[in-house]
Amino acid sequence: QKEVEQDPGPLSVPEGAIVSLNCTYSNSAFQYFMWYRQYSRKGPELLMYTYSSGNKEDGRFTAQVDKSSKYISLFIRDSQPSDSATYLCAMSGGNAGKSTFGDGTTLTVKP
Amino acid sequence: NAGVMQNPRHLVRRRGQEARLRCSPMKGHSHVYWYRQLPEEGLKFMVYLQKENIIDESGMPKERFSAEFPKEGPSILRIQQVVRGDSAAYFCASSPGTAYTGELFFGEGSRLTVL
Numbered sequence: 001q002k003e004v005e006q007d008p009g010p011l012s013v014p015e016g017a018i019v020s021l022n023c024t025y026s027n028s029a030f031q032y033f034m035w036y037r038q039y040s041r042k043g044p045e046l047l048m049y050t051y052s053s054g055n056k057e058d059g060r061f062t063a064q065v066d067k068s069s070k071y072i073s074l075f076i077r078d079s080q081p082s083d084s085a086t087y088l089c090a091m092s093g094g095n096a097g098k099s100t101f102g103d104g105t106t107l108t109v110k111p
Numbered sequence: 112n113a114g115v116m117q118n119p120r121h122l123v124r125r126r127g128q129e130a131r132l133r134c135s136p137m138k139g140h141s142h143v144y145w146y147r148q149l150p151e152e153g154l155k156f157m158v159y160l161q162k163e164n165i166i167d168e169s170g171m172p173k174e175r176f177s178a179e180f181p182k183e184g185p186s187i188l189r190i191q192q193v194v195r196g197d198s199a200a201y202f203c204a205s206s207p208g209t210a211y212t213g214e215l216f217f218g219e220g221s222r223l224t225v226l
Binding site: 032034041043088097100 | 115144146152153154155156159166167169170202213214215216217218219220222
């Protein structure tokens with residue numbers, strides 16, 4: 001079983017829709033939870049990070065972490081065609097060290 | 112450009128040759144990570160280095176792969192006697208090493224094709 005499981009997609013939505021991206025994990029030691037966006041043939045770009053449980057909002061993006069359920073989500077409001085990319089969740093245990101990534105969900109937002 | 116710099120961006124090697132991938136971290140960053148991404152897959156951790164030290168190499172294949180981050184110069188990921196299965200995108204990331212937040216800053220990747 002993988003430490004991090006991500007809803008595989010692909011996901012296709014009309015412009016303006018609300019998008020929900022989700023990951024589950026099994027390692028209780030994870031404390032930092034990140035979402036990265038990766039455009040085709042580019043490097044991942046950090047979108048948001050959250051420490052421990054709770055919500056964090058940044059513009060149209062909201063990250064949620066529920067450590068009791070070992071479940072994290074990224075919500076995108078008023079989705080735009082420019083949001084079309086692969087979204088990767090990632091987690092780490094703190095004190096520097098490696099991050100463990102999900103396999104990514106590819107999102108297409110249609111005009 | 113103060114971002115993470117990787118080169119070459121594209122590398123073609125024949126089976127049995129050596130591949131050397133280089134990574135210069137962001138200015139002020141002292142921690143470097145290497146990840147491999149196979150087509151349609153996520154990022155798989157390979158190795159975590161600080162200057163002159165390998166901190167965690169739990170994701171590195173036991174043979175043919177090595178990494179270093181010398182006191183001066185870029186970090187190097189070296190793959191000896193490449194095989195077709197080594198064809199992938201190799202990403203380098205860096206972090207400041209202080210006030211850890213889990214953030215990694217990635218380069219654009221080096222895409223290795225083994226013929």
